[in-house]
Amino acid sequence: MSATTLSESESKALLVRYGLPSPDERVVASAAEAVEAAREIGFPVVAKLEGRTIAHKTERGLVRLGLVDESALATAAASLLAAATPADGDVNVLVAPMIAGNRELIAGMLRDPQFGPTVMLGLGGILAEAVADVVFRPAPLDEITALEMIDDLATQRLLGDFRGEAAVDRPAVAALLVGLGRLAVDRPDVASVDVNPLIVTPTGAPIAVDALVELRSTAVDDITPGPIRARPTEEQFRALFEPKGVVVTGASTHPGKFGFVSLHNLLAAGFEGAVHGTNLSEETVLGVRTVADVEQLPAGEIDLAFVCTPAATNPDIVRACAAKGIGAAFLTSAGYGEAGDQGRAAEADLVALADDVGILLAGPNGQGVVSTPAKLCAQIVAPYPPAGSIAVASQSGNFVSSFLNLARSTGVGISRAVSAGNAAAVGVADYLDFFAGDEATRVGLAYLEGITDGVGLMRRLGAAAARKPLVLLKGGSTAGGARAAASHTGALAADDTVFDGNCRAHGITRAATVEEAFEFAATFATQPLPKGPNVVVLTTAGGWGVVTADAITRDRDLRLLELPDDLRSAIDEHLPPRWSRNNPVDCAGGETRDTIPTVMRLIAEHPAVDAVVHLGLGIQSNQARMMREGGFHPDHGLERIVDYHERQDRRFATAAVEIGRETGKPILVATELAVADPANPGPATLRELGRLCHPSGERAVAALGALYRRSRYLERRAT
Incomplete structure (x- = not known):
């Protein structure tokens, strides 16, 4: 589909109707008309050659700046008209006032191939692409979201008072962003908009001195969500996650086969419902007497089939399961969509069959399902995690294992976990939607790679995140990762900055690493949301406090609270004069038996404090360990x-x-002993209580920042 561009003046004329702040300009055809226009505008002025085919005027030397009198303008206008080439088509000279300002922004609209119409804001001017300080949000957007875009720019110092110039008029910039979002909806024939530069004047007002609108030759509808499969019913999801009975098809006596491992894990986790198996030889496996075929199983006693049989046998198994009243089937079998055209056809046929007989089809090519409320561990690999309130859904089975392993090591448990496999019929978003309404779950945790329907995906994820926190780890966020994700899933890896903007718009918490994702989720699962950004650090040693204070200061939203006078006076009564008397509250070795709990309570109960980070847990026990092992004990x-x-x-x-429970404030505890010596009574006690002990102050601050941003997102949108 071909595209055309409007001239600068035509672009601005369109965009002004959507809130573009544009200077008083004139379009002229001769040097004489240019001079007359400048008399009306006032000197100094700028002159540009413009036309529909002239997109990059600066690169061609078609801009004349700082013209201070009529003679200079007349000469400039004549030279510009003379520089036109036949390929430029119809041209004119644009005369505009010379706009001064030390700061430049860029704003625009694009139509992303995955996520549809998208609004952009960034640092502008000739260095825009090199600096790449840019943020995106899906269109349309409201003023709250537009203001958040401005807040998300890394160059915040440029947006405040700067070199004698006033702070940027944020509401004016936000109004432009909202307008661009509205344009994207109103005018489907507009392919893109580029407003660069958007100069910030000394008064803080933004003025667009250049703009370019690209039109599509044929107006087409923007990306709409693909055909949305009906989400499985609550009854079907309960069959998957809380079955009254399970059958393992393809149960085996060989301990290296999926049919053995899955049956073993199911029994070892203590599943209390009926357990059955099918085996062509009708062997007894781990005490379970198998039958040769699903048709021999009792009707009405089984809800979940865990399928470990070859792909070719699965259609008959699905039909037989439906006849026995089984509501869900998890398929570990490979050889489907990941295996080429023939596999994709077989997968599509299987989905159609499952729909026809009314079975929830999980997988295929999946790892398994875990549900601690049901003591269910139906998966082909370990581990089985402690019970908790984090629910996991992943496109990769490996990451299910990673999150479950971290649950075991930290003591912060799991409610549900599922590997989506090929997600032929039920995708990650379906599971997260179920988790959002699940009473056993407080937070969703997901891993995604490929995206095949960005608009539909974000609509589903956003709906889930509106009800409960959702932490998301995405593979393919770099060029190398995107190539790996494409080869893994066969799906398009979306541009990460656009994807990130969509997540922020929907209140989804993104994490950069597996550890960070789990720690964010574990913190959401076990801590209240802070009501504000003010953080106090309580530490038993100075260096830890300094580094943690640095982390708080670097966080774009948290604030290292200046210690209130009344709180400082209250702490004075419990610590010797050498304590820091500031934030971080460094006890400086002045602790007695009750100092830490007493000072922690004073800090947490103070109305100016929103959150506490406690450092130094386990120091005493670390010394105790050496005393135990030193040869002189007892x-x-x-x-x-x-x-x-x-x-x-x-x-x-x-x-x-x-204290955190009583005050309703997050109190995050951090020590490297959480990983260096998990048996240390300090972190071990937190683990026994189901609370995360963060491995460092910096990682605790990262999790706290995620909590606060979630809290602020909800507060801004509260009705």
């Missing part, structure tokens, strides 16, 4: 002091949980 009074040290760290960990 003599020389060591038994008593070791017990005291360990008891103290247990008290401190318990106090953090209890």
Whole structure:
């Protein structure tokens, strides 16, 4: 589909109707008309050659700046008209006032092939592409979202008072962004808009000194969500996650086969419902007497079939399961959509069959399903996690295992977990939608790679995130990762900056690493949302506090609270004069038996404090460990002091949980001992209480920032 561009003046004439702040300009055809226009506008002026085929005037030397009198303007206008080539077509000279300002922005609209109409804002001027400080949001957008775009720019210092110039008029910039979003909806024939530069004047007002609108030759509808499959019913999801009975098809006596491992994991996790298996030889496997065919199973006793049989046999198995009243089937079988055209055809036929007989079809090519409320571990790999309130859905089975392993190591448990496999009939968004309404779940945690329907995906994810926190890890966020994701899933890896803007618009929390994703989810699952950005650091050693304070200061939204005078005075009563008397609250070795819980409570109960980060848990027990192992224990009074040290760290960990619960404020505890010595009584106590012990102050701050941004997102949109 071919496209044409409007001239600069035509572009601005269109965009002004949508809020573009444009200077008083004139379009002229001769040097004499240029001079007359300048008399009306006032000198100094700028002159540009413009036409529909002239897109990059600066590169061709078709702009004359700082023209201060009629003679200079007349000469410039004549030279510009003389520089036109036959390929330029009809041209004119645009005369405009010379706009001064040290700051330049860029704004625009594009139509993303995955996510449809999208509004853009960034640092502008000739360095726009090199600096690449740019943010996106899906169109249309409201003023709140537009203002958040401005807040998300990295160059915030340029947006405030700058070199004697006033702060940027944020509402004016936001109005332009909202207008561009409205244009995207009103005018489907507009392919893109580029407003660059948007000069910020010394008064802070934004003025567009150049603009370009590209038109599509034929107006077409923007991307609409693809045909949305009906989401499985609640009854079907309950069959998958809370079955009264399970059958493993293809059960095997060979401990290396999926049919053995899955049956073993199901039994080892303590599933309390009926367990059955099919095996052509009708062997007894792990005490389960199998039958040769699903048709021999009792009707009405089984809800879930865990299918470990070859792809060729699965259509008959699905039909037989439906006849027995089985509501869900999880297929581990490979050889479907990931295996070429023939596999894709077989997969499509299987989905159609499952729809026809009314079975939820999970997978194929999946790893399994976990549901701790049902003591269900129907998967072909370990582990089985502790019970908790994080629900996992992943395009990659490996990441299900990663998250479950982290749940085991931290003690922050899982409610549900599922590997979507090829997601032939049920995708990650379907599972997250179910989790959002699941009473056993407090937060969704997902891994995505390929995206085949960006608009539909974000609509579903956004609906889930509106009800419960959603933490998302996405593969393919770099060029190399995108290539790997495409080869893995066969789906298009979306431009990451556009995808990120969509996530922010829908209140979805993105994470950069597996560890960060789990820690964000674990913090959402176990801590209240802070009501504001003010953080106080409580530490037993100075260096940890300094580094954590740095992390808070670097966070674009959190604030290292200046310690209120009344709080400082209250702490004075419990610490010696050498304490820091500032934030971080460094106890400087002045702790007695009750100091940490007492000072922690004083801080958390203060109305100016929104969150606390506690550092130093486990120090005493670390020394106690060396005393136990040093060859002198239990003599020389060591038994008593070791017990005291360990008891103290247990008290401190318990106090953090209890005070956080009583005040309704997040109290995040961090120590490297969480990973360096998990058996240390400090982090071990947190683990026993189901709370995350963060491995460092910086990682605790990252999680706290995610909590606060979620809180602010909800507050701004509260009705």
